[in-house]
Amino acid sequence: MQKRTLLSGQKLQITIKRLCHQLIENHIDFNNTVLIGIQPRGTFFADRVHQELSEILKTDTIKKGHLDITFFRDDFRRKDGLVTASSNTIDFIIEGKQVILIDDVLWTGRTIRAAMDALLAYGRPESVELMALIDRRFSRHLPIEANYIGLQVDSIDSQKVKVSWKENEGEDKVILLSEPSSPKKS
């Protein structure tokens, strides 16, 4: 397995800061805007963005929730595993809010499709935007694009993007994993 580091340490921190400033540009004081991290892995990123925003704006009133999409997936009974759900923690009303969906990696777009469905169970938001730390471009199965992107990467299906955080794996790091290619016959 070959590893290539895409983002780490300070560079990742700068990326998060930039994304926060982009959010502030569009949402100013976050009066009517809420952040929703997608379970299980988008929540760490959402928590970071929330923390950073709160520091920049010196406020503790920005609303943040975690959304689980397990029951809304379109691959139920079509692949093994992954039936156990995570928790939903949305203790505010979505109706009429501007929602920023936050996930770590945007790949096929199917997770985001499910998240938009899951979100509707909490009411009708005024608008929904998407923030992704890593955008694996040119690999979408659905017509979905992110509004705020940390880093775009070109990757093939067999590769994997792994985002780890201090909170879950002890280190802030984004790596691209690929199987070593078999030597070509000339």
Added chain:
Amino acid sequence: MAADKLSTRHLLGIKDINLNDIELIFETADNFKEVINRPIKKVPSLRDITIANIFFENSTRTKLSFELAEKRLSADVVNFAASSSSVSKGETLIDTVNNILAMKVDMVVMRHPYAGAGQFLSRHINAQIVNAGDGAHEHPTQALLDAFSIREKLGDVAGKKVVIVGDILHSRVAISNILCLQKLGAEVMVCGPTTLIPKHIGALGVKVEHDLMKALNWCDVANMLRIQLERMDIKYFPTGREYSMMYGLNKQILDSLDKEIVVMHPGPINRGVEITSDVADSKQSIILNQVENGVAVRMAVLYLLASQNDK
């Protein structure tokens, strides 16, 4: 965290599932409980699954609860009650079910007056089967929702003392409860008149007590069962009034205990017989929580079973 798959294709009884299965069902039910308390109480997980509810015996709660669980998971539901069907024209169980399955049904939820009906069916047909009560044998989803309700009320089931009071002899709820609670690490006692306690129930590792006061003083949770008159072919006690005096739970008894116990009842309640109204409606009673949890637990069971039904 529990593994992400049930060890069984059907839910025929608590006897056939392990601790890990029960924990997985509880964890999933926690999620569904949150779902059914949302403004929109529906998820699309089972939208391509058809479930037949086949009830050869009367039911209100269980049938409604299963039907709601199925609908909240977006499954297609067909209902079948034996009283209004061709069963009364002499059709056999396998024929009846096979005819229903020929209409492309994926899962069967069945209640039947004979013990082992679910087991029998699972050997002969292809669909997944959920036992919603078979004779005096098992009623697994009731036991799961009872244990889930205890876990919710007291934080944990392990180490708790649960007494099941009443007609143990005719009760599938009692058997499933005993097995389920023991798997989760609780201590179980049964209490009732000698005639309504099966002779060899001690072999299941439960305590037997005939004095209600002693049983209540021992327990953290009292599960009061109904006297199943419809299953009694002979007289098991002199009169209903005498039963009620010996084994009925009233407010006076409840208040005389030195600790606050939790009162449960699987329904339907015969108010004034096994439990008085003021107890059934008291703060200590979690009877309606049991009903609410029933939907969440059944959603979890159906969801987890369906995940094994490959397209």
